Amino acid sequence: MMADPGVSDAGGGPVRHIPVLLDEVLAALQAGPGMLVVDGTFGAGGYTRAILDVGADVVAIDRDPNAIADGRALEAASAGRLRLVHGPFSRLDEHAGQLLDAVVLDIGVSSMQIDEAERGFSFRNDGPLDMRMAQRGVTAADVVNTYKPGDLARVFGFLGEERHAGRIARMIEKRRAAKPFATTLDLAQAIEALVGRNPKDRIHPATRVFQALRIHVNDELGELSRALMAAERALKPGGRLAVVTFHSLEDRIVKRFLADRSSQGGGSRHLPQAQVIPATFEKPAQVVAASDAEAERNPRARSAKLRSAVRTGATPRREDLSLFGLPDLPDIRQPDER
Secondary structure (H helix, E strand, O other): OOOOOOOOOEOOEOOOOOOOOHHHHHHHHOOOOOOEEEEOOOOOOHHHHHHHHOOOEEEEEEOOHHHHHHHHHHHHOOOOOEEEEEOOHHHHHHHHOOOEEEEEEEOOOOHHHHHOHHHOOOOOOOOEOOOOOOOOOOOHHHHHHHOOHHHHHHHHHHHHOOOOHHHHHHHHHHHHHHOOOOEHHHHHHHHHHHHOOOOOOOOOOOHHHHHHHHHHHOOHHHHHHHHHHHHHHHEEEEEEEEEEEOOHHHHHHHHHHHHHHOOOEOOOOOOOOOOOEOOOEOOOOOOEEOOHHHHHHOHHHHHOEEEEEEEOOOOOOOOOHHHHOOOOOOOOOOHHHO
């Protein structure tokens, strides 16, 4: 994720999309000729291009129709080695249709989405309060203008870790009664007027609220949780999973999943007769962070973490989202996504 949806990490200008931890991701995937890899977060195609360059075939998924449209030229030039799929990466096993050698996921919002004011992800420039990656369903304006204050406070508190969540929710309830929120700057300025801003503070006071709204509108934590379980189903024995995260909420989910799946479940010394559930992943590799040099070249890499692991031959475990401790919030998904 970008550090601040209101201002760019590059001194106020757009951040050119550069794939984060690219060499480290390629090393974790160990892709090569004859292999099939799913890039679950195609975006601008940085990982996909690199995987194609080492000889592997790619199924690349993105729920943003703009990303798919922009990638058609690359697909056409791939001589059949790239297949683009418009859809959620939580169904990557269905999209692939066969067992995979590797899966890579780059979690969060892309710099292209941030830079497009009409998408409503940022308050750097004014735009509609939208934030939908898939360009369908409930918008951020719908959430802000219709949710009960208690639900708003939980969204801001859980997903944005905003300490003024309750105050901001109550302000929104009062203000929207007179005039519903419609644009990014309208909401950002209302939050700034309530909370105040230290001129020395680089982070705008609306940043955490915007992060929370984006995560909620796109069900990002639920999507990630389901995608990890889909990867478990889709990877063949010896297949490799690599996930790049940019925020502690995302990283915690990946860490919890790999810790659970790399340990045996079931029996204990107290109940040795209980059925032991084999580990579905080997012990995860050591977490990798961006070097100082990469963070200097690419500000988006500053908070990035790469976690990876290798699939065993054990049967996939049943899908159970309770593992991830997701907050109890209104279900934002459309009926066909549930």
